[in-house]
Amino acid sequence: MEKRVVFRNPVLPYLLLAPQLIVTLVFFIWPAFQALKQSVLLEDPFGLRSRFVWLENFEYLFANAQYLDSLSITAVFSVSVAALALSVALYLAVQADRVVKAAAVYKTLLIWPYAVAPAVAGILWLLMFNPTLGILAYALRSLGYDWNHQVNGDQAMVLVVVAAAWKQISYNFLFFLAGMQAIPRSLIEAAAIDGAGPARRFWTIVFPLLTPTTFFLLVINIVYAFFDTFGIIHAVTQGGPAGATNILVYKVFNDGFIGLDLGGSAAQSVILMAIVIGLTVIQFRFIERKVHY
Amino acid sequence: MRHFRMMAAAVAVSALAAVGSAGTASAKTQIQWWHAMGGALGERVADIAKGFNESQSEYEVVPTNKGNYTENMTAGIAAFRAGKQPHILQVFEVGTATMMAAKGAIKPVYQLMEETGEPFNPDAYLTTVTGYYMTNDGKLLSMPFNSSTPVLYYNKEAFTKAGLDPTAPPKTWPELAAAAKKTQAAGYPCGFTTAWQSWVQIENFSAWHNIPIGTKANGFGGLDTELTINSPAHVKHIQQLADWQKDKTFVYGGRRGDSQALFTNGECAMYMQSSAGLAGITKTAKFEFGAGMLPYWPDIGKAPQNTIIGGATLWVFDGHPAEDYKGVAKFFSYLASPEVQAEWHQGTGYLPITRAAYDLTKKQGFYDKNPDAETALKQMTLNEPTENSRGLRFGNYVQIRDVINEELEAIWGGSKTAQEGLDAAVARGNDLIRKFEKESQ
Numbered sequence: 205m206e207k208r209v210v211f212r213n214p215v216l217p218y219l220l221l222a223p224q225l226i227v228t229l230v231f232f233i234w235p236a237f238q239a240l241k242q243s244v245l246l247e248d249p250f251g252l253r254s255r256f257v258w259l260e261n262f263e264y265l266f267a268n269a270q271y272l273d274s275l276s277i278t279a280v281f282s283v284s285v286a287a288l289a290l291s292v293a294l295y296l297a298v299q300a301d302r303v304v305k306a307a308a309v310y311k312t313l314l315i316w317p318y319a320v321a322p323a324v325a326g327i328l329w330l331l332m333f334n335p336t337l338g339i340l341a342y343a344l345r346s347l348g349y350d351w352n353h354q355v356n357g358d359q360a361m362v363l364v365v366v367a368a369a370w371k372q373i374s375y376n377f378l379f380f381l382a383g384m385q386a387i388p389r390s391l392i393e394a395a396a397i398d399g400a401g402p403a404r405r406f407w408t409i410v411f412p413l414l415t416p417t418t419f420f421l422l423v424i425n426i427v428y429a430f431f432d433t434f435g436i437i438h439a440v441t442q443g444g445p446a447g448a449t450n451i452l453v454y455k456v457f458n459d460g461f462i463g464l465d466l467g468g469s470a471a472q473s474v475i476l477m478a479i480v481i482g483l484t485v486i487q488f489r490f491i492e493r494k495v496h497y
Numbered sequence: 498m499r500h501f502r503m504m505a506a507a508v509a510v511s512a513l514a515a516v517g518s519a520g521t522a523s524a525k526t527q528i529q530w531w532h533a534m535g536g537a538l539g540e541r542v543a544d545i546a547k548g549f550n551e552s553q554s555e556y557e558v559v560p561t562n563k564g565n566y567t568e569n570m571t572a573g574i575a576a577f578r579a580g581k582q583p584h585i586l587q588v589f590e591v592g593t594a595t596m597m598a599a600k601g602a603i604k605p606v607y608q609l610m611e612e613t614g615e616p617f618n619p620d621a622y623l624t625t626v627t628g629y630y631m632t633n634d635g636k637l638l639s640m641p642f643n644s645s646t647p648v649l650y651y652n653k654e655a656f657t658k659a660g661l662d663p664t665a666p667p668k669t670w671p672e673l674a675a676a677a678k679k680t681q682a683a684g685y686p687c688g689f690t691t692a693w694q695s696w697v698q699i700e701n702f703s704a705w706h707n708i709p710i711g712t713k714a715n716g717f718g719g720l721d722t723e724l725t726i727n728s729p730a731h732v733k734h735i736q737q738l739a740d741w742q743k744d745k746t747f748v749y750g751g752r753r754g755d756s757q758a759l760f761t762n763g764e765c766a767m768y769m770q771s772s773a774g775l776a777g778i779t780k781t782a783k784f785e786f787g788a789g790m791l792p793y794w795p796d797i798g799k800a801p802q803n804t805i806i807g808g809a810t811l812w813v814f815d816g817h818p819a820e821d822y823k824g825v826a827k828f829f830s831y832l833a834s835p836e837v838q839a840e841w842h843q844g845t846g847y848l849p850i851t852r853a854a855y856d857l858t859k860k861q862g863f864y865d866k867n868p869d870a871e872t873a874l875k876q877m878t879l880n881e882p883t884e885n886s887r888g889l890r891f892g893n894y895v896q897i898r899d900v901i902n903e904e905l906e907a908i909w910g911g912s913k914t915a916q917e918g919l920d921a922a923v924a925r926g927n928d929l930i931r932k933f934e935k936e937s938q
Contacts, residue, residue, distance in 0.1 A: 445906035463896035
């Protein structure tokens with residue numbers, strides 16, 4: 205028989221839950237509801253005149269070439285950031301796992317970038333690649349490659365992807381390393397005795413056993429690329445040049461705060477919400493089935 | 498939207514805090530002034546407020562910096578929605594149409610002066626400055642505060658090295674291109690660059706050549722206006738700039754003032770930037786430089802006409818007690834007095850807003866010592882403004898400027914020709930103007 209602890213007082217459990225519930229309601233549910241409401245209104249910035257326009261704001265978005273561009277840019281951006289951040293972190297974790305001497309030093313150093321705020325990370329990369337002042341832009345130019353991400357959209361995309369991934373690598377690294385240390389030594393040793401080399405051991409034992417970690421990180425990284433990279437985009441390119449790095453979350457900000465187009469901006473955030481919910485559901489329902497726990 | 502609500506809440510909290518501290522401070526009526534002037538300019542703003550507060554004992558102007566222009570405007574609007582608006586809000590020129598449309602939220606300056614009985618003579622102001630902010634029947638809506646106009650800065654050292662006359666900046670675009678060739682031959686890798694590309698190369702380019710930016714007198718004649726910046730003259734100019742990138746006669750250095758380093762570190766010999774950039778350039782440039790008028794094409798329109806301004810004005814929010822507005826009106830009179838204006842103009846590079854302040858500065862001999870400071874004024878008042886050179890007034894222009902920036906970047910990057918890019922800018926811009934028209938009904 206299942207043993208349950210039951211609260212005698214019927215109010216107490218709700219009281220204990222209240223802080224968390226209130227925070228969720230005030231900071232998540234209520235704003236989300238407001239966004240839903242605003243997305244079907246056409247309103248001037250001051251809130252003096254407001255009209256219900258059905259789904260006009262959404263129709264406008266899907267007929268708008270820039271918005272559709274922003275969708276595909278976001279797809280490219282998030283997949284690149286997640287792929288780069290995961291693969292580099294995995295590589296570093298494998299290397300760090302093998303190190304015998306001064307392992308703690310390497311690990312500590314690799315974790316540092318995570319402590320850097322996104323905007324600061326953006327500025328760091330911007331300074332290195334500034335076409336006029338940047339040391340790396342200068343180095344590239346001396347190699348005969350003309351770096352100017354203020355004009356070249358592909359270069360701008362590469363720059364923000366690298367900056368965003370760089371910041372996330374530490375986080376991924378921590379989880380991969382922890383995941384690897386949880387793999388029983390005996391398994392790997394047994395494989396080694398059977399004559400499997402390091403690469404073989406990695407692909408047949410370590411990597412499959414890491415899939416829960418990888419799956420978890422994939423979800424986190426996609427969400428990170430969708431939302432938390434705002435600071436980097438804002439500091440480095442502000443969505444430019446010519447909208448080449450204008451990812452959805454930046455466009456929401458730009459249209460809402462710079463352009464004061466509240467309805468359009470709210471409609472975009474509703475779509476963004478739907479996309480992230482959708483992605484998470486897909487990840488849990490379909491990809492998770494392939495994960496070995 | 499989520500951010501917007503949170504911002505509104507934050508604003509409300511800070512407003513409450515301000516009210517709390519005000520109760521203990523004094524019995525003076527407080528006038529809240531939210532502005533976007535950071536650094537040295539912010540100190541000047543504080544000086545002006547201090548000067549006013551010491552000049553009388555009834556009112557106290559409290560200046561608060563709320564970030565950059567956009568942040569300040571958004572903060573003001575969010576505060577209004579929360580019922581905690583400041584008395585005075587500084588808004589940049591492209592936000593004019595948005596503020597104008599907010600009937601019931603703002604109190605136009607002419608009305609403020611009438612209601613409070615404050616003496617006010619609109620003719621004392623420079624028309625090129627006030628014209629931008631007037632209704633069609635000549636009534637002033639907001640108080641001009643910091644106005645500037647773009648000029649051509651040039652590196653005198655580079656000119657001397659290239660065998661050019663360092664006292665004679667190029668007057669026309671062909672002369673400028675020839676000068677660029679020579680300075681490039683003298684070891685300066687880039688001919689010229691520009692700040693604020695939409696403001697300088699589209700808006701001021703149009704005014705300077707007396708060609709329209711949009712229909713209906715650049716939007717002054719009504720909300721049902723359309724952009725005309727894909728005219729053959731515009732296309733020719735922008736295509737020429739794009740072509741000039743090949744041999745680095747022209748180099749694009751980013752939006753806003755991001756290109757400044759290209760000039761001040763000696764890469765580009767010439768630079769088109771706001772007259773208010775003078776102080777910043779003086780601080781960072783390690784060479785002697787001068788300021789000339791913007792170049793013009795001899796074969797386009799009727800050039801040179803006059804340039805238009807950029808910068809910001811002070812808008813008055815409605816919804817405060819009548820007594821407060823007396824203080825606001827008194828403060829505006831103080832702000833417009835020749836002494837305050839002359840000092841502001843000389844200290845910052847922004848233009849004076851009254852003729853009296855201009856004359857006072859002349860009399861003080863300021864321009865004899867700083868001839869470059871007068872270039873902007875001469876250029877702006879070169880001719881009586883026409884329909885095309887009075888300014889512009891399009892709804893959603895903050896977003897439209899972004900659209901123009903994007904399309905220009907596509908042209909500089911080579912993915913579009915000038916014709917394609919400007920056509921797209923017009924189509925997208927008109928779309929936003931239509932949206933604004935609909936919103937304002």
